[in-house]
Amino acid sequence: MPVFSYLAYPEQGAKEQLLKDLSELRYCEITTAQNEELLILLTDTPDEDSEKQLQKKLKALDSLQSLGMAFGHMDD
Amino acid sequence: MKLDRRSFIKLMAMNSAATAAATLFPGVSFGAWSTTEMASGGIVWKKTPCRFCGTGCSLLVGVSGDRAVAVKGDPNSTVNKGLCCVKGYHSIQILYGKDRIQKALVRKNGKMVEVPVAEALDLVARKMQETIQTHGKDAVAMYGSGQWSITDGYVASKLFKGCIGTNNVEANARLCMASAVTGCLTTFGLDEPMGCYEDIEKADVFVTWGNNMAEMHPVLFSRMLATRKNRTHVKIIDFATRTTRSSLAADRSILFRPQTDLAVANAICYEIIHNGWVNWDFVNKHASFHKGKTNIGYGTEDHFKFKDKAETVDFNAFKTFLDDYTPENVEKISGVPAKDIKYLAALYGDPDKKVTSFWTMGMNQHTRGTWINNLVYNIHLLTGKISSPGNSPFSLTGQPSACGTVREVGTLTHKLPHGVVMNPDHRKMAARIWDVPVENIDPKPTYHTVEMFRALDRGDIRFMWIQVTNPMVTMPNLRRYRDGAEKEGRFVVVSEIYPTPTSDIADVILPSALWIEREGFFGNSERRTQHNEQIVPMPGETVSNTWQIMEVARKMGFEKQFPWSEETYIEDIWNEYIQFHDSPKHRMAPFKVLKERSGVQWPYVNGMETKWRYNAKYDPACKQKDFDFYGKKDHRAWIWLRPYEPPAESPDSEYPFWLNTGRVLEHWHTGSMTRRVPILHKAMPESYVEINPDDAARMGITNGSDVKISSRRGSLVMKAAINGRGNPPRGMVFVPFFDEKYLINEVTLDAFCPISKQPDYKKCAVKLERA
Numbered sequence: 001m002p003v004f005s006y007l008a009y010p011e012q013g014a015k016e017q018l019l020k021d022l023s024e025l026r027y028c029e030i031t032t033a034q035n036e037e038l039l040i041l042l043t044d045t046p047d048e049d050s051e052k053q054l055q056k057k058l059k060a061l062d063s064l065q066s067l068g069m070a071f072g073h074m075d076d
Numbered sequence: 077m078k079l080d081r082r083s084f085i086k087l088m089a090m091n092s093a094a095t096a097a098a099t100l101f102p103g104v105s106f107g108a109w110s111t112t113e114m115a116s117g118g119i120v121w122k123k124t125p126c127r128f129c130g131t132g133c134s135l136l137v138g139v140s141g142d143r144a145v146a147v148k149g150d151p152n153s154t155v156n157k158g159l160c161c162v163k164g165y166h167s168i169q170i171l172y173g174k175d176r177i178q179k180a181l182v183r184k185n186g187k188m189v190e191v192p193v194a195e196a197l198d199l200v201a202r203k204m205q206e207t208i209q210t211h212g213k214d215a216v217a218m219y220g221s222g223q224w225s226i227t228d229g230y231v232a233s234k235l236f237k238g239c240i241g242t243n244n245v246e247a248n249a250r251l252c253m254a255s256a257v258t259g260c261l262t263t264f265g266l267d268e269p270m271g272c273y274e275d276i277e278k279a280d281v282f283v284t285w286g287n288n289m290a291e292m293h294p295v296l297f298s299r300m301l302a303t304r305k306n307r308t309h310v311k312i313i314d315f316a317t318r319t320t321r322s323s324l325a326a327d328r329s330i331l332f333r334p335q336t337d338l339a340v341a342n343a344i345c346y347e348i349i350h351n352g353w354v355n356w357d358f359v360n361k362h363a364s365f366h367k368g369k370t371n372i373g374y375g376t377e378d379h380f381k382f383k384d385k386a387e388t389v390d391f392n393a394f395k396t397f398l399d400d401y402t403p404e405n406v407e408k409i410s411g412v413p414a415k416d417i418k419y420l421a422a423l424y425g426d427p428d429k430k431v432t433s434f435w436t437m438g439m440n441q442h443t444r445g446t447w448i449n450n451l452v453y454n455i456h457l458l459t460g461k462i463s464s465p466g467n468s469p470f471s472l473t474g475q476p477s478a479c480g481t482v483r484e485v486g487t488l489t490h491k492l493p494h495g496v497v498m499n500p501d502h503r504k505m506a507a508r509i510w511d512v513p514v515e516n517i518d519p520k521p522t523y524h525t526v527e528m529f530r531a532l533d534r535g536d537i538r539f540m541w542i543q544v545t546n547p548m549v550t551m552p553n554l555r556r557y558r559d560g561a562e563k564e565g566r567f568v569v570v571s572e573i574y575p576t577p578t579s580d581i582a583d584v585i586l587p588s589a590l591w592i593e594r595e596g597f598f599g600n601s602e603r604r605t606q607h608n609e610q611i612v613p614m615p616g617e618t619v620s621n622t623w624q625i626m627e628v629a630r631k632m633g634f635e636k637q638f639p640w641s642e643e644t645y646i647e648d649i650w651n652e653y654i655q656f657h658d659s660p661k662h663r664m665a666p667f668k669v670l671k672e673r674s675g676v677q678w679p680y681v682n683g684m685e686t687k688w689r690y691n692a693k694y695d696p697a698c699k700q701k702d703f704d705f706y707g708k709k710d711h712r713a714w715i716w717l718r719p720y721e722p723p724a725e726s727p728d729s730e731y732p733f734w735l736n737t738g739r740v741l742e743h744w745h746t747g748s749m750t751r752r753v754p755i756l757h758k759a760m761p762e763s764y765v766e767i768n769p770d771d772a773a774r775m776g777i778t779n780g781s782d783v784k785i786s787s788r789r790g791s792l793v794m795k796a797a798i799n800g801r802g803n804p805p806r807g808m809v810f811v812p813f814f815d816e817k818y819l820i821n822e823v824t825l826d827a828f829c830p831i832s833k834q835p836d837y838k839k840c841a842v843k844l845e846r847a
Contacts, residue, residue, distance in 0.1 A: 005089035
């Protein structure tokens with residue numbers, strides 16, 4: 001049951017689109033910065049397979065420039 | 077509200093991301109966070125001052141259930157405006173170290189054995205009474221801290237000075253800002269800075285005198301950098317003995333030889349006078365000239381005594397005195413090029429520039445610490461650049477309540493909460509408020525910190541209670557004082573949160589509640605008092621230091637003086653304490669106001685804080701037009717004739733290097749808290765010795781190799797750091813003192829300023845060898 005948090009950087013001018021795209025993904029919680037082009041993405045997947053699927057979907061997002069991991073936890 | 081494990085992990089994940097974002101984008105705001113948090117199990121935000129340095133940042137601590145889970149800077153605080161440094165962001169993790177002391181321990185047959193707290197407190201009271209009966213009242217002592225909450229220091233002073241009748245109360249702030257106190261008292265007659273942090277946004281020039289603000293006061297440093305970014309003419313001058321991160325960020329880095337800041341400050345005054353930059357209107361109305369004793373010694377011998385004597389002189393005497401300090405002469409002493417001295421003088425002398433000077437340990441941990449404080453005030457007084465927005469000579473404190481608990485409560489041997497023990501009126505006031513016979517309060521000070529530990533070694537002191545500090549790491553010439561404390565017939569009580577080299581020598585260890593586990597107050601560098609409520613429960617059997625002292629006092633028969641209940645004692649003590657400061661010069665804010673706000677500056681008069689003292693426009697205590705230095709009887713600030721005198725020990729053929737010691741960004745003092753925070757520990761896992769690359773190459777020392785550092789007092793082996801975070805000049809090494817594995821204070825010298833009695837941790841002679 002992995003939990004990760006990331007700083008999510010949108011492509012230029014795509015912050016709202018990124019918020020929308022991430023909101024549509026399962027297992028994702030998003031918090032937007034009010035005064036910076038930045039979002040916090042928190043993922044809480046039930047197992048490793050779901051995590052891998054989610055990672056693929058994240059990589060496919062056109063509105064996402066990059067993710068910087070801030071926290072990671074996986075149960076033993 | 078209960079929080080399950082999964083929700084807790086998610087909260088930590090969110091907090092980590094928010095912290096990372098705040099580090100990369102200072103001031104970033106996540107308005108929707110509260111929504112997320114509520115969905116994650118509920119979080120409540122409570123304000124508190126930060127636990128670490130004297131800046132006094134206000135934090136918001138996020139609490140879920142009984143646990144602190146998040147930290148953010150308080151946007152309502154004028155100190156940090158929502159920012160924190162790396163220690164502040166990780167501060168709550170100091171609560172949760174695995175080896176937290178949660179039970180009382182008593183030494184029995186050489187082993188520490190757990191006992192109920194009440195039993196340990198009984199033993200402390202009994203031992204103190206027995207010691208007083210056998211050896212006299214001056215055989216018991218309390219050694220506290222600038223990390224004491226205000227109420228801790230207040231009840232300690234009341235018990236020892238008012239009830240027991242001994243002036244054996246000292247605090248580790250003697251080691252960090254006593255020279256700032258005596259500097260203020262000798263120049264202005266009253267303690268603590270006249271300015272405030274708003275000076276940072278108003279100044280055109282900053283001169284930092286021997287302090288590395290980028291690491292030691294990072295939030296204030298970032299405010300300074302922001303000022304320079306917003307107002308491009310602003311300059312930052314780093315005047316120091318070694319190159320640091322502050323030097324690299326400054327517009328100009330000027331290095332001087334250790335101790336010669338005295339000569340440079342005088343040369344700046346010489347230049348100001350000889351270039352016609354004196355603000356005569358200010359000087360004629362508000363300054364007077366004085367000289368004191370010279371060749372005043374270094375205090376390295378037991379029972380050292382010194383008393384300065386002021387003699388009034390005139391401006392011409394001051395001008396003649398400065399004739400020895402031409403920039404060219406001072407270049408030879410200090411190594412600072414005459415053109416750089418003239419440049420500094422021109423900045424101070426320019427009537428169109430507002431100048432703020434900052435300093436901390438470089439000037440205070442100095443065998444002429446009082447003098448160098450006086451001399452920097454001289455510069456500001458000659459030019460009239462003082463007590464007005466942006467014009468500020470400003471001593472920053474190192475600890476969160478060095479000002480609040482030590483300077484204001486007066487937890488030093490000669491002090492009372494108002495005034496000094498030598499003054500009969502001050503003793504009368506204390507006796508009245510404390511409800512003790514005035515004869516109880518001894519008019520003679522006893523031991524300052526170094527002499528107190530010498531007295532423990534000699535056997536003049538037999539019982540010492542140490543709270544919130546770690547002297548078995550921090551005392552200079554440490555080996556003597558550790559051996560002394562461990563001698564037969566000494567009884568040492570240590571109130572602590574984690575095991576330390578100091579708790580290792582204890583006969584009793586009392587488990588203390590930490591920071592937000594109890595209600596309290598800190599007072600920061602800019603005269604700002606901050607209250608925190610109890611935010612999380614006390615773990616195990618821990619109790620507040622205030623309560624420990626009150627319980628012992630009651631067991632010793634002083635119930636009348638300590639009548640307060642567990643529910644209201646912090647508020648009750650505050651209400652008693654502020655009677656000592658009930659005048660426009662120092663009035664403190666009422667409890668209710670402190671509880672509501674993120675800090676309040678004193679003097680607090682008619683509902684208003686005082687930002688700039690001694691200036692009639694801002695300070696209601698002024699009785700004269702424009703400026704009034706009302707701390708002195710002549711209502712003038714004193715300009716002092718203070719010469720350059722060499723340090724107690726200088727490099728020679730046998731010990732050819734200067735040793736300089738200090739702190740690093742990631743760790744708080746001796747590291748007993750921050751080294752238990754994994755991210756801070758990983759960032760700076762152990763101490764090291766900084767060596768100049770040329771010296772290292774000449775001696776065949778490579779980065780990371782083992783080096784033996786020796787002085788006449790001790791030696792240790794540690795890893796070399798070459799071209800690391802800091803870079804000392806040739807002939808100097810620098811060692812941070814945060815790491816108890818490397819006790820650098822076994823090497824340092826216990827010389828001190830004869831006026832302030834503050835030791836000099838910045839200068840002694842050592843040799844280096846490849847190990």
